[in-house]
Amino acid sequence: MSGYNFAYLDEATKRMIRRALLKAVAVPGHQVPFGSREMPLPYGWGTGGIQVTASVIGAEDTLKVIDQGADDTTNAVSIRRFFARVAPGLATTERTAEATVIQTRHRIPETPLREGQVLVYQVPQPEPLFRLEPRRSETRRLHALADYGLMQVKLYEDIARHGRVGSSYDHPVMVNGRYLMSPSPIPSFDNPKMHRSPALQLFGAGRERRLYAVPPYTEVRSLDFEDHPFVPLRARGRCSLCGAGDSYLDEVVTDDRGGRLFVCSDTDFCGERQAMREAAE
Amino acid sequence: MSGLLPGFADPVADAQSAFRAVLEAVARPGRVQRLPRSPAPPAPLSPAAGAVLLALVDAETPLWLDAGVTAAEWAVFHAGCPLVAAPGDAAFVLATGAPPALAVLDPGTDEEPQRAATLILQVATLEEGHGWHLAGPGIEREHRLRVAGAPDGFVDAWAASRARFPLGVDVVLCAGDRIAALPRSVTIREG
Structure with a gap:
């Protein structure tokens, strides 16, 4: 596609996102606001992930895109084709082992990731406390104070009602023992794969204009209680x-x-x- | 301005390549990355410091630097960044000599730690495998990094800064065409 900059975004936007990404990696699990741009597809189709990918990839990269684990669904195919068109020289693949950048919607590949790979998550709602506290000004303060009592109470109520910690996807995690983070709506089965992963994990939420990151080999603990340990579902x-x-x-x-x-x-x-x-x- | 030196040869690809090196450096603190596609900035700036500057700094990020008039003109021309007189007002601080104390740089706020300054610090050499013991996110067990030409008392100042986490300053060390990063999450023990 001629007439567009490499990877669609203009250089000033990429620089802004790149600066935000570096700060996100330096403060693992903290949500960094960024100036999300209008993309040639609607919110909810991975605009956050696409903007992160566009700011990270170069012509030497090999890109894989998955949607719920599949390389061949509409969302994955159209995003992969988008980058093949706007990023001349970029290789695309369906093989996890061959990819250097993997953009994902709601899954982590089964094949273990390695150093040198970057996993980019599409995130609909970056705020893990969203259903418990709707005011953004208030959740920002709760993160600043590391006050996550609300979420512990929610998990306790799940156990009281259902007999177990209740979320089968988007189960909240503590990153590096400091920030509560939404793993994006991946199944809880995938949560353990985030813990001390050798790959760099980046998260982009386009509509909510937030991005965050988990560096390699970082502790990612699924929230639970001693007497009701977290159990990934399958x-x-x-x-x-x-x-x-x-x-x-x-x-x-x-x-x-x-x-x-x-x-x-x-x-x-x-x-x-x-x-x-x-x-x- | 007649002797102005060029910036990136290929602004789009070279900026991406430099950013990826910085991202990798910040994600794996203490690992040394090479920046083969660096520009040749005016002395005393190293190619790596020039590349990091052009990849990250622009009109939105106030810059403080101690590298003299020629280097300042080069940075302002290519990056279009405003210069500030006090390091505490800068989003990016580039030090080729003794840097300002970590404590005077912007550490961000409790609610917005991402507003903290980034210190681009030019040192003599960077070498993996011995020297400081680094631990923290991005490090499997321990990374070792020897930094020749680090400022006096840096490790103690870093420990004091680390105690403020998630506030703090992120550092990119540059030597020649090589970089290594010290994000604020890392702890340093002298080796």
Whole structure:
């Protein structure tokens, strides 16, 4: 696409986002405001993640984009194609191991990440206290004071009502023992992957105009109680395509008589396992 | 201005490359990164300091620097940044000699720690593997970094600054075309 700067954003915007990203990495888990720009797709489609990715990538990078673990859904395909068009020289891939920058909506890849990789999350609501305290001025103060009693009470009430800590996705985490952070709506199954990950994790919320970060090897603890420890949730079953018993599964309804099966949510992980099985046969 | 030296050869790609090096340096404190696509700024600025400056500083970020008139003119021309007389008013502080004390730089506020200043500090050499013991976010167990030409009493001043976390100053150390970073989250023990 001619007429656009490399990676769509103008250089002044990139510099502003880059400065915010550096401060976000220096204060792990703290939400840094940034001047979110209008993007050629609506809020809710990953504008925050796209702006972070656009500020980070160069022509030497290899970009992977996933939506709920899949490389081949509308959101992932259109974002990958967008960057292929506005960032000449940029390579794209569906293989987790080959990517240097991975933009994700609501999943962390099953294949363990390594040093040198950057994981960019699309975040709809960066404020973990949002449902408990709607005033932004107040939540900012609570973060400044590290006063997270509200969230502990919410978890306690979950246990009192449901017998367990209740969120199956977007389960809040403490970063580096200081800031309460929303992991974005990833399944709680993925929360442990954030803890001391060798990769750099960046988070962008376009509509809410906030970004934040978790540096590599940083402590990310899912909030819980000593007598009710955090338990990541996963459907009981195996993937019908590759047989994996340890991956995060999507439930697929196959007919109108109650037929259903489970498949891996991570298409790259599942595809590679199938290819390996075929090669072995 | 007749002797003005050029900035980045390829402003878009070189700024991206410099930023990625700084991002990697801040994310992995104590790891030394090379900046092969640096400009050749006027003395006493090192290529790395020039690259970090042009990649991050612009009209929105007041700059304080101690590098003399030629370097100041170069920075203002290429980055378009306002210069300030007091280091405490600056978003970016570039020191080629003895830097201002960490305590006088802007540490941000409790609610907005991101407003803190960034100190670009030019030193003689940077070497991984021995010297200071660094620990904190971004470091698996421990990183070692030897900094030749660090200001006197820097480690003690850093400890005092570290005690204010999440307030504090982030430092980018530059030597030749190499950088290493000390984000405010890191702790330094003399080795």
